[in-house]
Amino acid sequence: MKDSGFPRADAESDFLRARRQASLSALARRLRGDEDAGETLSFAEVVEALGRRAARHRGIQEIPLDAIVGSVDKARDFDRRFRPTSNRSRERWERLALKARTGTSFPPIDVYQLGNLYFVRDGHHRVSVARALGGATIEADVTEVETVISTEGIGGRRDLGDKNWGLRFLQRxxxxxxxxxxxxxxxxxxxxxxxxxxxxxxxxxxxxxxxxxxxxxxxxxxxxxxxxxxxxxxxxxxxxxxxxxxxxxxxxxxxxxxxxxxxxxxxxxxxxxxxxxxxxxxx
Incomplete structure:
Protein backbone atom coordinates (compact mmCIF):
# COMPACT_ATOMS: atom_id res chain seq x y z
CA MET A 1 0.00 0.00 0.00
CA LYS A 2 1.58 3.25 -1.16
CA ASP A 3 1.38 6.16 1.24
CA SER A 4 2.07 9.72 0.05
CA GLY A 5 1.20 11.24 3.41
CA PHE A 6 -2.07 12.62 2.05
CA PRO A 7 -4.72 10.02 2.90
CA ARG A 8 -7.50 11.56 0.84
CA ALA A 9 -5.35 11.72 -2.29
CA ASP A 10 -4.14 8.17 -1.63
CA ALA A 11 -7.73 6.94 -1.31
CA GLU A 12 -8.58 8.53 -4.66
CA SER A 13 -5.52 6.88 -6.21
CA ASP A 14 -6.52 3.54 -4.69
CA PHE A 15 -9.86 3.65 -6.48
CA LEU A 16 -8.39 4.73 -9.81
CA ARG A 17 -5.80 1.97 -9.61
CA ALA A 18 -8.44 -0.67 -8.80
CA ARG A 19 -10.65 0.50 -11.68
CA ARG A 20 -7.70 0.51 -14.09
CA GLN A 21 -6.70 -3.01 -13.07
CA ALA A 22 -10.30 -4.22 -13.48
CA SER A 23 -10.52 -2.67 -16.96
CA LEU A 24 -7.18 -4.08 -18.13
CA SER A 25 -8.06 -7.50 -16.76
CA ALA A 26 -11.43 -7.45 -18.54
CA LEU A 27 -9.74 -6.46 -21.82
CA ALA A 28 -7.19 -9.27 -21.48
CA ARG A 29 -9.95 -11.82 -20.87
CA ARG A 30 -11.88 -10.60 -23.91
CA LEU A 31 -8.79 -10.97 -26.08
CA ARG A 32 -8.29 -14.51 -24.74
CA GLY A 33 -11.97 -15.32 -25.20
CA ASP A 34 -12.23 -16.12 -21.51
CA GLU A 35 -14.49 -13.41 -20.10
CA ASP A 36 -16.25 -15.87 -17.79
CA ALA A 37 -13.10 -16.36 -15.69
CA GLY A 38 -13.26 -12.87 -14.22
CA GLU A 39 -16.93 -12.68 -13.37
CA THR A 40 -18.04 -12.52 -9.76
CA LEU A 41 -20.16 -15.60 -9.07
CA SER A 42 -23.80 -15.21 -8.14
CA PHE A 43 -24.69 -16.99 -4.90
CA ALA A 44 -28.18 -17.85 -6.18
CA GLU A 45 -26.82 -19.36 -9.41
CA VAL A 46 -24.23 -21.45 -7.58
CA VAL A 47 -26.74 -22.79 -5.04
CA GLU A 48 -29.19 -23.63 -7.82
CA ALA A 49 -26.48 -25.55 -9.69
CA LEU A 50 -25.22 -27.43 -6.62
CA GLY A 51 -28.44 -27.97 -4.66
CA ARG A 52 -29.00 -26.67 -1.14
CA ARG A 53 -29.01 -29.20 1.68
CA ALA A 54 -28.74 -27.29 4.98
CA ALA A 55 -27.38 -24.11 6.58
CA ARG A 56 -25.84 -23.27 9.95
CA HIS A 57 -24.45 -20.11 11.50
CA ARG A 58 -20.70 -20.38 12.19
CA GLY A 59 -20.16 -16.97 13.81
CA ILE A 60 -17.33 -14.46 13.47
CA GLN A 61 -14.19 -15.75 11.76
CA GLU A 62 -11.13 -14.48 9.93
CA ILE A 63 -11.49 -15.61 6.32
CA PRO A 64 -9.05 -15.29 3.37
CA LEU A 65 -9.91 -12.48 0.99
CA ASP A 66 -8.82 -14.62 -1.97
CA ALA A 67 -11.58 -17.12 -1.15
CA ILE A 68 -14.32 -14.49 -1.54
CA VAL A 69 -15.47 -15.08 -5.12
CA GLY A 70 -19.12 -14.09 -5.27
CA SER A 71 -22.02 -12.00 -4.12
CA VAL A 72 -25.62 -12.41 -3.09
CA ASP A 73 -26.91 -9.37 -4.96
CA LYS A 74 -24.06 -7.31 -6.44
CA ALA A 75 -22.32 -9.74 -8.78
CA ARG A 76 -22.14 -7.17 -11.59
CA ASP A 77 -20.66 -4.36 -9.49
CA PHE A 78 -17.31 -6.06 -8.87
CA ASP A 79 -15.07 -8.49 -10.75
CA ARG A 80 -13.78 -11.78 -9.33
CA ARG A 81 -11.05 -9.96 -7.39
CA PHE A 82 -13.65 -7.50 -6.10
CA ARG A 83 -12.34 -4.57 -8.09
CA PRO A 84 -15.13 -2.09 -8.97
CA THR A 85 -16.45 -2.50 -12.52
CA SER A 86 -17.77 1.08 -12.80
CA ASN A 87 -17.51 4.50 -11.19
CA ARG A 88 -21.01 4.21 -9.75
CA SER A 89 -19.91 3.78 -6.14
CA ARG A 90 -16.68 5.74 -6.34
CA GLU A 91 -17.56 8.23 -3.60
CA ARG A 92 -18.51 5.51 -1.12
CA TRP A 93 -15.46 3.41 -2.03
CA GLU A 94 -13.05 6.32 -1.53
CA ARG A 95 -14.71 7.25 1.76
CA LEU A 96 -14.09 3.72 3.09
CA ALA A 97 -10.54 3.70 1.74
CA LEU A 98 -9.84 6.98 3.53
CA LYS A 99 -11.15 5.55 6.80
CA ALA A 100 -9.07 2.40 6.35
CA ARG A 101 -5.94 4.47 5.71
CA THR A 102 -6.54 6.56 8.83
CA GLY A 103 -6.94 3.55 11.10
CA THR A 104 -10.71 3.19 11.34
CA SER A 105 -11.86 -0.35 12.14
CA PHE A 106 -14.90 -1.79 10.39
CA PRO A 107 -17.57 -4.23 11.55
CA PRO A 108 -17.36 -7.80 10.18
CA ILE A 109 -18.74 -8.38 6.72
CA ASP A 110 -21.59 -10.90 6.32
CA VAL A 111 -20.97 -13.92 4.09
CA TYR A 112 -22.27 -17.29 3.04
CA GLN A 113 -19.73 -20.10 2.90
CA LEU A 114 -20.11 -22.87 0.31
CA GLY A 115 -17.28 -25.36 0.67
CA ASN A 116 -14.09 -23.31 0.39
CA LEU A 117 -15.81 -20.37 -1.33
CA TYR A 118 -17.42 -17.28 0.21
CA PHE A 119 -20.23 -15.06 -1.07
CA VAL A 120 -20.83 -11.56 0.31
CA ARG A 121 -24.24 -10.65 1.72
CA ASP A 122 -23.12 -7.33 3.19
CA GLY A 123 -19.75 -5.61 2.99
CA HIS A 124 -18.86 -5.64 -0.72
CA HIS A 125 -17.06 -2.29 -0.58
CA ARG A 126 -15.14 -3.30 2.55
CA VAL A 127 -13.92 -6.41 0.72
CA SER A 128 -12.96 -4.34 -2.33
CA VAL A 129 -11.04 -1.77 -0.28
CA ALA A 130 -9.31 -4.43 1.83
CA ARG A 131 -8.08 -6.21 -1.28
CA ALA A 132 -6.96 -2.96 -2.92
CA LEU A 133 -4.94 -2.08 0.16
CA GLY A 134 -3.17 -5.45 0.17
CA GLY A 135 -5.08 -7.25 2.92
CA ALA A 136 -4.92 -11.04 3.19
CA THR A 137 -7.86 -11.72 5.52
CA ILE A 138 -11.01 -10.04 6.73
CA GLU A 139 -13.31 -10.56 9.70
CA ALA A 140 -16.67 -12.04 8.68
CA ASP A 141 -19.90 -13.31 10.17
CA VAL A 142 -20.17 -16.67 8.43
CA THR A 143 -23.24 -18.76 7.58
CA GLU A 144 -22.23 -22.10 6.11
CA VAL A 145 -24.50 -23.55 3.43
CA GLU A 146 -24.14 -27.28 2.78
CA THR A 147 -24.73 -28.27 -0.85
CA VAL A 148 -25.56 -31.59 -2.50
CA ILE A 149 -22.69 -31.24 -4.98
CA SER A 150 -19.29 -29.95 -3.84
CA THR A 151 -17.80 -26.63 -4.96
CA GLU A 152 -14.56 -28.35 -5.96
CA GLY A 153 -13.46 -27.40 -9.46
CA ILE A 154 -15.61 -24.28 -9.84
CA GLY A 155 -13.49 -21.75 -11.68
CA GLY A 156 -16.28 -19.73 -13.28
CA ARG A 157 -19.91 -19.72 -14.33
CA ARG A 158 -19.21 -22.14 -17.16
CA ASP A 159 -18.48 -24.83 -14.57
CA LEU A 160 -21.93 -24.53 -13.00
CA GLY A 161 -23.61 -26.30 -15.90
CA ASP A 162 -21.39 -29.34 -15.45
CA LYS A 163 -22.06 -29.34 -11.71
CA ASN A 164 -25.80 -29.20 -12.34
CA TRP A 165 -25.69 -32.36 -14.47
CA GLY A 166 -24.26 -34.13 -11.42
CA LEU A 167 -26.99 -32.71 -9.20
CA ARG A 168 -29.75 -33.87 -11.54
CA PHE A 169 -28.19 -37.33 -11.63
CA LEU A 170 -28.32 -37.58 -7.83
CA GLN A 171 -31.92 -36.37 -7.81
CA ARG A 172 -32.81 -39.29 -10.07
Missing part, protein backbone atom coordinates in the same frame (compact mmCIF):
# COMPACT_ATOMS: atom_id res chain seq x y z
CA UNK A 173 -30.32 -41.79 -8.61
CA UNK A 174 -29.86 -40.80 -4.93
CA UNK A 175 -26.63 -42.60 -4.10
CA UNK A 176 -25.01 -41.83 -0.76
CA UNK A 177 -21.65 -42.20 0.94
CA UNK A 178 -18.94 -44.15 -0.84
CA UNK A 179 -21.33 -45.22 -3.59
CA UNK A 180 -21.99 -41.61 -4.51
CA UNK A 181 -18.29 -40.71 -4.34
CA UNK A 182 -17.35 -43.43 -6.83
CA UNK A 183 -19.62 -42.21 -9.64
CA UNK A 184 -17.70 -39.62 -11.63
CA UNK A 185 -18.30 -38.86 -15.31
CA UNK A 186 -15.54 -37.10 -17.22
CA UNK A 187 -18.13 -35.63 -19.60
CA UNK A 188 -20.79 -34.08 -17.36
CA UNK A 189 -23.55 -34.70 -19.91
CA UNK A 190 -22.96 -38.43 -19.44
CA UNK A 191 -24.68 -38.17 -16.04
CA UNK A 192 -27.96 -37.89 -17.94
CA UNK A 193 -27.20 -41.01 -19.97
CA UNK A 194 -26.17 -42.89 -16.84
CA UNK A 195 -29.37 -41.93 -15.00
CA UNK A 196 -31.43 -43.29 -17.89
CA UNK A 197 -29.43 -46.52 -17.82
CA UNK A 198 -29.97 -46.93 -14.06
CA UNK A 199 -33.70 -46.29 -14.36
CA UNK A 200 -34.00 -48.76 -17.24
CA UNK A 201 -32.10 -51.37 -15.22
CA UNK A 202 -34.40 -50.81 -12.24
CA UNK A 203 -37.50 -51.09 -14.45
CA UNK A 204 -36.34 -54.48 -15.76
CA UNK A 205 -35.54 -55.64 -12.23
CA UNK A 206 -38.94 -54.61 -10.85
CA UNK A 207 -40.67 -56.37 -13.74
CA UNK A 208 -38.63 -59.52 -13.11
CA UNK A 209 -39.26 -59.48 -9.35
CA UNK A 210 -42.86 -58.32 -9.60
CA UNK A 211 -42.23 -55.62 -7.00
CA UNK A 212 -41.80 -51.87 -6.78
CA UNK A 213 -38.97 -50.16 -4.94
CA UNK A 214 -38.21 -46.51 -4.31
CA UNK A 215 -35.35 -44.42 -5.70
CA UNK A 216 -32.88 -44.91 -2.82
CA UNK A 217 -33.38 -48.70 -3.05
CA UNK A 218 -33.03 -48.53 -6.83
CA UNK A 219 -29.77 -46.58 -6.52
CA UNK A 220 -28.28 -48.89 -3.90
CA UNK A 221 -29.23 -52.11 -5.68
CA UNK A 222 -27.98 -50.85 -9.05
CA UNK A 223 -24.62 -49.95 -7.56
CA UNK A 224 -24.21 -53.20 -5.61
CA UNK A 225 -25.77 -55.70 -8.03
CA UNK A 226 -24.98 -54.18 -11.42
CA UNK A 227 -22.34 -51.48 -11.43
CA UNK A 228 -19.81 -53.11 -9.08
CA UNK A 229 -20.03 -56.48 -10.77
CA UNK A 230 -19.78 -55.02 -14.28
CA UNK A 231 -16.70 -53.02 -13.31
CA UNK A 232 -15.08 -56.22 -12.06
CA UNK A 233 -15.72 -57.84 -15.46
CA UNK A 234 -14.38 -54.76 -17.26
CA UNK A 235 -11.18 -54.81 -15.23
CA UNK A 236 -10.79 -58.55 -15.68
CA UNK A 237 -11.18 -58.23 -19.45
CA UNK A 238 -8.79 -55.28 -19.62
CA UNK A 239 -11.20 -53.08 -21.57
CA UNK A 240 -11.11 -50.01 -19.34
CA UNK A 241 -9.42 -47.01 -20.94
CA UNK A 242 -6.37 -45.51 -19.31
CA UNK A 243 -8.09 -42.18 -18.63
CA UNK A 244 -11.59 -43.51 -18.01
CA UNK A 245 -13.36 -43.34 -14.68
CA UNK A 246 -15.40 -46.36 -13.64
CA UNK A 247 -18.60 -44.60 -14.71
CA UNK A 248 -17.07 -43.69 -18.10
CA UNK A 249 -16.13 -47.33 -18.70
CA UNK A 250 -19.51 -48.63 -17.57
CA UNK A 251 -21.40 -46.33 -19.95
CA UNK A 252 -19.15 -47.06 -22.94
CA UNK A 253 -18.96 -50.82 -22.48
CA UNK A 254 -22.70 -51.10 -21.77
CA UNK A 255 -23.45 -49.28 -25.01
CA UNK A 256 -21.05 -51.52 -26.93
CA UNK A 257 -22.54 -54.65 -25.35
CA UNK A 258 -26.06 -53.73 -26.39
CA UNK A 259 -24.94 -52.72 -29.89
CA UNK A 260 -23.35 -56.12 -30.39
CA UNK A 261 -25.90 -58.50 -28.88
CA UNK A 262 -29.05 -56.47 -28.14
CA UNK A 263 -29.16 -57.96 -24.66
CA UNK A 264 -28.81 -56.56 -21.15
CA UNK A 265 -27.15 -59.53 -19.46
CA UNK A 266 -23.53 -59.59 -18.37
CA UNK A 267 -21.10 -62.51 -18.27
CA UNK A 268 -17.52 -63.27 -19.22
CA UNK A 269 -18.47 -64.38 -22.72
CA UNK A 270 -20.22 -61.08 -23.37
CA UNK A 271 -17.24 -59.16 -22.06
CA UNK A 272 -14.91 -61.22 -24.23
CA UNK A 273 -16.99 -60.32 -27.27
CA UNK A 274 -16.81 -56.64 -26.35
CA UNK A 275 -13.04 -56.91 -25.90
CA UNK A 276 -12.63 -58.52 -29.32
CA UNK A 277 -14.13 -55.43 -30.95
CA UNK A 278 -11.06 -53.44 -30.00
CA UNK A 279 -9.67 -51.53 -27.06
CA UNK A 280 -11.24 -48.24 -25.96
CA UNK A 281 -10.02 -45.05 -27.59
CA UNK A 282 -7.47 -43.14 -25.55
CA UNK A 283 -8.81 -39.79 -24.35
Missing amino acids: VPLTGRRRAEIVCTDATDYHRLAEMVEAWACRLMHREGAYFDKPTMARRWFDEEYTQVLELIEEAGVRGRDETGADAYIRVSHERYRLIREHEWNREVMKLVAEQGRPRRR
Whole structure:
Protein backbone atom coordinates (compact mmCIF):
# COMPACT_ATOMS: atom_id res chain seq x y z
CA MET A 1 0.00 0.00 0.00
CA LYS A 2 1.58 3.25 -1.16
CA ASP A 3 1.38 6.16 1.24
CA SER A 4 2.07 9.72 0.05
CA GLY A 5 1.20 11.24 3.41
CA PHE A 6 -2.07 12.62 2.05
CA PRO A 7 -4.72 10.02 2.90
CA ARG A 8 -7.50 11.56 0.84
CA ALA A 9 -5.35 11.72 -2.29
CA ASP A 10 -4.14 8.17 -1.63
CA ALA A 11 -7.73 6.94 -1.31
CA GLU A 12 -8.58 8.53 -4.66
CA SER A 13 -5.52 6.88 -6.21
CA ASP A 14 -6.52 3.54 -4.69
CA PHE A 15 -9.86 3.65 -6.48
CA LEU A 16 -8.39 4.73 -9.81
CA ARG A 17 -5.80 1.97 -9.61
CA ALA A 18 -8.44 -0.67 -8.80
CA ARG A 19 -10.65 0.50 -11.68
CA ARG A 20 -7.70 0.51 -14.09
CA GLN A 21 -6.70 -3.01 -13.07
CA ALA A 22 -10.30 -4.22 -13.48
CA SER A 23 -10.52 -2.67 -16.96
CA LEU A 24 -7.18 -4.08 -18.13
CA SER A 25 -8.06 -7.50 -16.76
CA ALA A 26 -11.43 -7.45 -18.54
CA LEU A 27 -9.74 -6.46 -21.82
CA ALA A 28 -7.19 -9.27 -21.48
CA ARG A 29 -9.95 -11.82 -20.87
CA ARG A 30 -11.88 -10.60 -23.91
CA LEU A 31 -8.79 -10.97 -26.08
CA ARG A 32 -8.29 -14.51 -24.74
CA GLY A 33 -11.97 -15.32 -25.20
CA ASP A 34 -12.23 -16.12 -21.51
CA GLU A 35 -14.49 -13.41 -20.10
CA ASP A 36 -16.25 -15.87 -17.79
CA ALA A 37 -13.10 -16.36 -15.69
CA GLY A 38 -13.26 -12.87 -14.22
CA GLU A 39 -16.93 -12.68 -13.37
CA THR A 40 -18.04 -12.52 -9.76
CA LEU A 41 -20.16 -15.60 -9.07
CA SER A 42 -23.80 -15.21 -8.14
CA PHE A 43 -24.69 -16.99 -4.90
CA ALA A 44 -28.18 -17.85 -6.18
CA GLU A 45 -26.82 -19.36 -9.41
CA VAL A 46 -24.23 -21.45 -7.58
CA VAL A 47 -26.74 -22.79 -5.04
CA GLU A 48 -29.19 -23.63 -7.82
CA ALA A 49 -26.48 -25.55 -9.69
CA LEU A 50 -25.22 -27.43 -6.62
CA GLY A 51 -28.44 -27.97 -4.66
CA ARG A 52 -29.00 -26.67 -1.14
CA ARG A 53 -29.01 -29.20 1.68
CA ALA A 54 -28.74 -27.29 4.98
CA ALA A 55 -27.38 -24.11 6.58
CA ARG A 56 -25.84 -23.27 9.95
CA HIS A 57 -24.45 -20.11 11.50
CA ARG A 58 -20.70 -20.38 12.19
CA GLY A 59 -20.16 -16.97 13.81
CA ILE A 60 -17.33 -14.46 13.47
CA GLN A 61 -14.19 -15.75 11.76
CA GLU A 62 -11.13 -14.48 9.93
CA ILE A 63 -11.49 -15.61 6.32
CA PRO A 64 -9.05 -15.29 3.37
CA LEU A 65 -9.91 -12.48 0.99
CA ASP A 66 -8.82 -14.62 -1.97
CA ALA A 67 -11.58 -17.12 -1.15
CA ILE A 68 -14.32 -14.49 -1.54
CA VAL A 69 -15.47 -15.08 -5.12
CA GLY A 70 -19.12 -14.09 -5.27
CA SER A 71 -22.02 -12.00 -4.12
CA VAL A 72 -25.62 -12.41 -3.09
CA ASP A 73 -26.91 -9.37 -4.96
CA LYS A 74 -24.06 -7.31 -6.44
CA ALA A 75 -22.32 -9.74 -8.78
CA ARG A 76 -22.14 -7.17 -11.59
CA ASP A 77 -20.66 -4.36 -9.49
CA PHE A 78 -17.31 -6.06 -8.87
CA ASP A 79 -15.07 -8.49 -10.75
CA ARG A 80 -13.78 -11.78 -9.33
CA ARG A 81 -11.05 -9.96 -7.39
CA PHE A 82 -13.65 -7.50 -6.10
CA ARG A 83 -12.34 -4.57 -8.09
CA PRO A 84 -15.13 -2.09 -8.97
CA THR A 85 -16.45 -2.50 -12.52
CA SER A 86 -17.77 1.08 -12.80
CA ASN A 87 -17.51 4.50 -11.19
CA ARG A 88 -21.01 4.21 -9.75
CA SER A 89 -19.91 3.78 -6.14
CA ARG A 90 -16.68 5.74 -6.34
CA GLU A 91 -17.56 8.23 -3.60
CA ARG A 92 -18.51 5.51 -1.12
CA TRP A 93 -15.46 3.41 -2.03
CA GLU A 94 -13.05 6.32 -1.53
CA ARG A 95 -14.71 7.25 1.76
CA LEU A 96 -14.09 3.72 3.09
CA ALA A 97 -10.54 3.70 1.74
CA LEU A 98 -9.84 6.98 3.53
CA LYS A 99 -11.15 5.55 6.80
CA ALA A 100 -9.07 2.40 6.35
CA ARG A 101 -5.94 4.47 5.71
CA THR A 102 -6.54 6.56 8.83
CA GLY A 103 -6.94 3.55 11.10
CA THR A 104 -10.71 3.19 11.34
CA SER A 105 -11.86 -0.35 12.14
CA PHE A 106 -14.90 -1.79 10.39
CA PRO A 107 -17.57 -4.23 11.55
CA PRO A 108 -17.36 -7.80 10.18
CA ILE A 109 -18.74 -8.38 6.72
CA ASP A 110 -21.59 -10.90 6.32
CA VAL A 111 -20.97 -13.92 4.09
CA TYR A 112 -22.27 -17.29 3.04
CA GLN A 113 -19.73 -20.10 2.90
CA LEU A 114 -20.11 -22.87 0.31
CA GLY A 115 -17.28 -25.36 0.67
CA ASN A 116 -14.09 -23.31 0.39
CA LEU A 117 -15.81 -20.37 -1.33
CA TYR A 118 -17.42 -17.28 0.21
CA PHE A 119 -20.23 -15.06 -1.07
CA VAL A 120 -20.83 -11.56 0.31
CA ARG A 121 -24.24 -10.65 1.72
CA ASP A 122 -23.12 -7.33 3.19
CA GLY A 123 -19.75 -5.61 2.99
CA HIS A 124 -18.86 -5.64 -0.72
CA HIS A 125 -17.06 -2.29 -0.58
CA ARG A 126 -15.14 -3.30 2.55
CA VAL A 127 -13.92 -6.41 0.72
CA SER A 128 -12.96 -4.34 -2.33
CA VAL A 129 -11.04 -1.77 -0.28
CA ALA A 130 -9.31 -4.43 1.83
CA ARG A 131 -8.08 -6.21 -1.28
CA ALA A 132 -6.96 -2.96 -2.92
CA LEU A 133 -4.94 -2.08 0.16
CA GLY A 134 -3.17 -5.45 0.17
CA GLY A 135 -5.08 -7.25 2.92
CA ALA A 136 -4.92 -11.04 3.19
CA THR A 137 -7.86 -11.72 5.52
CA ILE A 138 -11.01 -10.04 6.73
CA GLU A 139 -13.31 -10.56 9.70
CA ALA A 140 -16.67 -12.04 8.68
CA ASP A 141 -19.90 -13.31 10.17
CA VAL A 142 -20.17 -16.67 8.43
CA THR A 143 -23.24 -18.76 7.58
CA GLU A 144 -22.23 -22.10 6.11
CA VAL A 145 -24.50 -23.55 3.43
CA GLU A 146 -24.14 -27.28 2.78
CA THR A 147 -24.73 -28.27 -0.85
CA VAL A 148 -25.56 -31.59 -2.50
CA ILE A 149 -22.69 -31.24 -4.98
CA SER A 150 -19.29 -29.95 -3.84
CA THR A 151 -17.80 -26.63 -4.96
CA GLU A 152 -14.56 -28.35 -5.96
CA GLY A 153 -13.46 -27.40 -9.46
CA ILE A 154 -15.61 -24.28 -9.84
CA GLY A 155 -13.49 -21.75 -11.68
CA GLY A 156 -16.28 -19.73 -13.28
CA ARG A 157 -19.91 -19.72 -14.33
CA ARG A 158 -19.21 -22.14 -17.16
CA ASP A 159 -18.48 -24.83 -14.57
CA LEU A 160 -21.93 -24.53 -13.00
CA GLY A 161 -23.61 -26.30 -15.90
CA ASP A 162 -21.39 -29.34 -15.45
CA LYS A 163 -22.06 -29.34 -11.71
CA ASN A 164 -25.80 -29.20 -12.34
CA TRP A 165 -25.69 -32.36 -14.47
CA GLY A 166 -24.26 -34.13 -11.42
CA LEU A 167 -26.99 -32.71 -9.20
CA ARG A 168 -29.75 -33.87 -11.54
CA PHE A 169 -28.19 -37.33 -11.63
CA LEU A 170 -28.32 -37.58 -7.83
CA GLN A 171 -31.92 -36.37 -7.81
CA ARG A 172 -32.81 -39.29 -10.07
CA VAL A 173 -30.32 -41.79 -8.61
CA PRO A 174 -29.86 -40.80 -4.93
CA LEU A 175 -26.63 -42.60 -4.10
CA THR A 176 -25.01 -41.83 -0.76
CA GLY A 177 -21.65 -42.20 0.94
CA ARG A 178 -18.94 -44.15 -0.84
CA ARG A 179 -21.33 -45.22 -3.59
CA ARG A 180 -21.99 -41.61 -4.51
CA ALA A 181 -18.29 -40.71 -4.34
CA GLU A 182 -17.35 -43.43 -6.83
CA ILE A 183 -19.62 -42.21 -9.64
CA VAL A 184 -17.70 -39.62 -11.63
CA CYS A 185 -18.30 -38.86 -15.31
CA THR A 186 -15.54 -37.10 -17.22
CA ASP A 187 -18.13 -35.63 -19.60
CA ALA A 188 -20.79 -34.08 -17.36
CA THR A 189 -23.55 -34.70 -19.91
CA ASP A 190 -22.96 -38.43 -19.44
CA TYR A 191 -24.68 -38.17 -16.04
CA HIS A 192 -27.96 -37.89 -17.94
CA ARG A 193 -27.20 -41.01 -19.97
CA LEU A 194 -26.17 -42.89 -16.84
CA ALA A 195 -29.37 -41.93 -15.00
CA GLU A 196 -31.43 -43.29 -17.89
CA MET A 197 -29.43 -46.52 -17.82
CA VAL A 198 -29.97 -46.93 -14.06
CA GLU A 199 -33.70 -46.29 -14.36
CA ALA A 200 -34.00 -48.76 -17.24
CA TRP A 201 -32.10 -51.37 -15.22
CA ALA A 202 -34.40 -50.81 -12.24
CA CYS A 203 -37.50 -51.09 -14.45
CA ARG A 204 -36.34 -54.48 -15.76
CA LEU A 205 -35.54 -55.64 -12.23
CA MET A 206 -38.94 -54.61 -10.85
CA HIS A 207 -40.67 -56.37 -13.74
CA ARG A 208 -38.63 -59.52 -13.11
CA GLU A 209 -39.26 -59.48 -9.35
CA GLY A 210 -42.86 -58.32 -9.60
CA ALA A 211 -42.23 -55.62 -7.00
CA TYR A 212 -41.80 -51.87 -6.78
CA PHE A 213 -38.97 -50.16 -4.94
CA ASP A 214 -38.21 -46.51 -4.31
CA LYS A 215 -35.35 -44.42 -5.70
CA PRO A 216 -32.88 -44.91 -2.82
CA THR A 217 -33.38 -48.70 -3.05
CA MET A 218 -33.03 -48.53 -6.83
CA ALA A 219 -29.77 -46.58 -6.52
CA ARG A 220 -28.28 -48.89 -3.90
CA ARG A 221 -29.23 -52.11 -5.68
CA TRP A 222 -27.98 -50.85 -9.05
CA PHE A 223 -24.62 -49.95 -7.56
CA ASP A 224 -24.21 -53.20 -5.61
CA GLU A 225 -25.77 -55.70 -8.03
CA GLU A 226 -24.98 -54.18 -11.42
CA TYR A 227 -22.34 -51.48 -11.43
CA THR A 228 -19.81 -53.11 -9.08
CA GLN A 229 -20.03 -56.48 -10.77
CA VAL A 230 -19.78 -55.02 -14.28
CA LEU A 231 -16.70 -53.02 -13.31
CA GLU A 232 -15.08 -56.22 -12.06
CA LEU A 233 -15.72 -57.84 -15.46
CA ILE A 234 -14.38 -54.76 -17.26
CA GLU A 235 -11.18 -54.81 -15.23
CA GLU A 236 -10.79 -58.55 -15.68
CA ALA A 237 -11.18 -58.23 -19.45
CA GLY A 238 -8.79 -55.28 -19.62
CA VAL A 239 -11.20 -53.08 -21.57
CA ARG A 240 -11.11 -50.01 -19.34
CA GLY A 241 -9.42 -47.01 -20.94
CA ARG A 242 -6.37 -45.51 -19.31
CA ASP A 243 -8.09 -42.18 -18.63
CA GLU A 244 -11.59 -43.51 -18.01
CA THR A 245 -13.36 -43.34 -14.68
CA GLY A 246 -15.40 -46.36 -13.64
CA ALA A 247 -18.60 -44.60 -14.71
CA ASP A 248 -17.07 -43.69 -18.10
CA ALA A 249 -16.13 -47.33 -18.70
CA TYR A 250 -19.51 -48.63 -17.57
CA ILE A 251 -21.40 -46.33 -19.95
CA ARG A 252 -19.15 -47.06 -22.94
CA VAL A 253 -18.96 -50.82 -22.48
CA SER A 254 -22.70 -51.10 -21.77
CA HIS A 255 -23.45 -49.28 -25.01
CA GLU A 256 -21.05 -51.52 -26.93
CA ARG A 257 -22.54 -54.65 -25.35
CA TYR A 258 -26.06 -53.73 -26.39
CA ARG A 259 -24.94 -52.72 -29.89
CA LEU A 260 -23.35 -56.12 -30.39
CA ILE A 261 -25.90 -58.50 -28.88
CA ARG A 262 -29.05 -56.47 -28.14
CA GLU A 263 -29.16 -57.96 -24.66
CA HIS A 264 -28.81 -56.56 -21.15
CA GLU A 265 -27.15 -59.53 -19.46
CA TRP A 266 -23.53 -59.59 -18.37
CA ASN A 267 -21.10 -62.51 -18.27
CA ARG A 268 -17.52 -63.27 -19.22
CA GLU A 269 -18.47 -64.38 -22.72
CA VAL A 270 -20.22 -61.08 -23.37
CA MET A 271 -17.24 -59.16 -22.06
CA LYS A 272 -14.91 -61.22 -24.23
CA LEU A 273 -16.99 -60.32 -27.27
CA VAL A 274 -16.81 -56.64 -26.35
CA ALA A 275 -13.04 -56.91 -25.90
CA GLU A 276 -12.63 -58.52 -29.32
CA GLN A 277 -14.13 -55.43 -30.95
CA GLY A 278 -11.06 -53.44 -30.00
CA ARG A 279 -9.67 -51.53 -27.06
CA PRO A 280 -11.24 -48.24 -25.96
CA ARG A 281 -10.02 -45.05 -27.59
CA ARG A 282 -7.47 -43.14 -25.55
CA ARG A 283 -8.81 -39.79 -24.35
